[in-house]
Amino acid sequence: MKLLQALFFPPEQPGGVSSMIPYLQERFHSPRWEMELFWLPKRIRNKGQEEPIFHTFDWREFESSPVVAKYIQTYRDYLWWTRLRIQKPYDLIHSHHPIPGMAMKAVFPDTPLIQTVHSSYERELILNGRIKENGLEHRFLVSLYKELEFISDRLMTVSNSFKHYMTPYVERPEDIGVIPNGFDEKRFKPVPHENVVPQLITVCRLVPAKGLDVLLKACAELKERGHDYVLHIIGDGPSRQELEEMAKELGIYQETIFYGYTLHPEEFMPFFDIFVLPSRAEAFGSVFAEAALSCLALVGTNVGGIAEQIEDGVNGLLVPPEDPMALADALEKVIGDPLYRYELARTAWDKAKNQYSLSRSVNELKKMYLQFRPR
CATH class of the missing domain: 3.40.50.2000 (Glycogen Phosphorylase B;)
Incomplete structure (x- = not known):
């Protein structure tokens, strides 16, 4: 089974995703599994020109915000980089950030997509004094949860508390899966x-x-x-x-x-x-x-x-x-x-x-991935 782990940050970036994903490759190294990692290099800036498509809301309602404009440009850059660099098909894509998930689904609409939401960018921005609660940027960022639900074959997160946080922003909160991060x-x-x-x-x-x-x-x-x-x-x-x-x-x-x-x-x-x-x-x-x-x-x-x-x-x-x-x-x-x-x-x-062992997370991921294996 050919798997792609789609990241936003490079694997060495500190944080929850980088504590687990780079270490998965060793555990999935077998004739049965083929796994690759993909991310947007930091040097890629303002390359993308493609108009993004959202299925569940009109992003242009929020485009006057510099924060939203930067987010959309990063999405365009990820689209550009994906189309440039990925030529071969995969059996399954697992995204670990909203931007890779949306870009991958746009480029590979027929490939099953698992989307894991690891954290809340909007809460981070509010707590760090960058945006205001219920402001333009906040409303844009929480709208992404329903978009991710729409494009994903499986929507996941890393804790029950964050599943509860996402509940008001999606149509079927009961379908959100939870697999905590695993550690080698x-x-x-x-x-x-x-x-x-x-x-x-x-x-x-x-x-x-x-x-x-x-x-x-x-x-x-x-x-x-x-x-x-x-x-x-x-x-x-x-x-x-x-x-x-x-x-x-x-x-x-x-x-x-x-x-x-x-x-x-x-x-x-x-x-x-x-x-x-x-x-x-x-x-x-x-x-x-x-x-x-x-x-x-x-x-x-x-x-x-x-x-x-x-x-x-x-x-x-x-x-x-x-x-x-x-x-x-x-x-x-x-x-x-x-x-x-x-x-x-x-x-x-x-x-x-x-x-929270990596072995336990790998076992849970394998069971989930096999539900999407090609027939």
Whole structure:
């Protein structure tokens, strides 16, 4: 069976999709399966001229928005690149972003399409202050869900919470499937260690949606309470300078290390103690599964896919979003009690191995793909 995994970002781009899709090829390498990856290179800009076709709404109602205009041009570029580069047919296409899905269906209308929605671009833009809720851009982006439902043979997402989020925007929400991201167990090797000072780590893009301002306030409270710790922030983004200034103003800059972007944080994640990320929204939150597989104690917010991964007090701690004091209280529990911290981490590791392994995801994907095999 010839499969195409259609991505938007290159495979090395950090994020949920890149944590799983590039590692599928090894598992599908057999005479029975033939899998290839396809994406839009960053150098392709403003090449496409083809008029996009939407079946469920008129996109021109929104074209006055620069955000929408950029999105449409990127769609045109992906169409141009697809027609230029793909010559042979596939038995099945699995898209992991709306733009590849729409482009692939336009180029290969008779090829079955599975569309997985991994995250909400509109929520990210709203939380990062780029667009307004219910504004022109928001309405355009949520209209895409019904379009994806229309063109797809199977519409998927990565968590039950995100399936619920998509429900108002589609005709048949009950038909949305859920397969969580899977993670190659061989990439994660827990390392026995003892840090005299507890080491906190977070890995994310530095944008408001990730709630790092809340984390810094919580860490300032921990210092006020007399706790020693080091906070390691791995990632880059537009909020970095603001966050560094905030750490200085809160008096915790000496306890905080900003690393910038790192390609494979899982290689040294096992040497830390506590993973913490107070996101304001997460469709799944792949980095929590990665931290669990590294045998770290987890502290996160009770939102989206994070709350599906963490059972509060069993394999991690959950706190409300936007609450620095609650976050400080949770961190205080795991900082002050190494045994409790280890019990949470071990239980998180067990759950991640059982529920978020790449092997399990591959098995579920294979069963789904075989429903579309050529007769």
